[in-house]
Amino acid sequence: MTSETGYLLDNRQREAGRRFDALAELFDPWTLDHLDQLGLAAGWRCWEVGAGGPSVPTALAERVGPTGQVLVTDIDTAWLTELSGPATGPVEVRRHDVARDEPPGDGFDLVHVRLVLVHLPDRAEALRRMAGAVRPGGWLVVEDADPALQPLACPDERGPAEELANRIRRGFRALLAERGVDLAFGRTLPAQLRGAGLHDVRAEGCFPLTSPACRELEAATVRQLRGRLVAGGLATEREIERHLDHLRGEGMDVTTAPLITCWGRRPH
Numbered sequence: 001m002t003s004e005t006g007y008l009l010d011n012r013q014r015e016a017g018r019r020f021d022a023l024a025e026l027f028d029p030w031t032l033d034h035l036d037q038l039g040l041a042a043g044w045r046c047w048e049v050g051a052g053g054p055s056v057p058t059a060l061a062e063r064v065g066p067t068g069q070v071l072v073t074d075i076d077t078a079w080l081t082e083l084s085g086p087a088t089g090p091v092e093v094r095r096h097d098v099a100r101d102e103p104p105g106d107g108f109d110l111v112h113v114r115l116v117l118v119h120l121p122d123r124a125e126a127l128r129r130m131a132g133a134v135r136p137g138g139w140l141v142v143e144d145a146d147p148a149l150q151p152l153a154c155p156d157e158r159g160p161a162e163e164l165a166n167r168i169r170r171g172f173r174a175l176l177a178e179r180g181v182d183l184a185f186g187r188t189l190p191a192q193l194r195g196a197g198l199h200d201v202r203a204e205g206c207f208p209l210t211s212p213a214c215r216e217l218e219a220a221t222v223r224q225l226r227g228r229l230v231a232g233g234l235a236t237e238r239e240i241e242r243h244l245d246h247l248r249g250e251g252m253d254v255t256t257a258p259l260i261t262c263w264g265r266r267p268h
Ligand SMILES: C[S@@+](CC[C@H](N)C(=O)[O-])C[C@H]1O[C@@H](n2cnc3c(N)ncnc32)[C@H](O)[C@@H]1O
Pocket: 001, 005, 007, 011, 020, 023, 024, 049, 050, 051, 052, 053, 073, 074, 075, 076, 096, 097, 098, 099, 100, 113, 114, 115, 116, 119, 120
């Protein structure tokens, strides 16, 4: 992903890989559980949009097997290179901008996108394009954060360490809002999917309250954005060092923003 897109958490930075690992640990079991319940199976044709790292495409490929297809797209495919080798069976990786480019195919049994739309200026149009690439009877699954639903890093603000974590999280939210991120997007997904013509729309939220992966995601995000947080007067270098130090221990209960998972079926 290029910085011209306005995306705040540039994939080219080393921390991006750690963020993808933490996101996978936090959300892959939840995501795959939902996809499995929709019937994901051998032979399915899937489009994974804005994949980031290899974990979800790999899990999709295991399920669809050699008779299926997993088309994996991202505006920056740097973290997907291990998927492009000859041993990767049904997987194909392509550079693709879901905000601007035509869909790379149609008639998919499943189109899945996680934590991408919220960053796009014209989210509704991207969503319509993805919905249009689903076959009649197939599924679109969209997952996005809703930081405004639960804005704190530490809902249990029991001391100065948690107070600092919450202040830095407010700074992060301010940076996202400056970039046009809709901090209350997740909750709008059901209406958006129905607006895109999908039926049988359902949604659920996932909200890990604390875990090592929550701390790792927070640390990687803060390390990635520290320059911007300091330049914007949102935190000092010393405060960021203190916060990172707290995150190295096990005593801080730091959360992620709730992830809303919404799915709908294209009518026959
Ligand atoms: C927060 S990461 C999420 C990665 C992955 N989907 C996950 O949930 O772990 C956002 C991803 O969206 C990609 N992305 C951002 N804008 C995009 C666009 N316009 N088209 C395609 N991918 C995009 C980024 O390159 C990045 O890999």
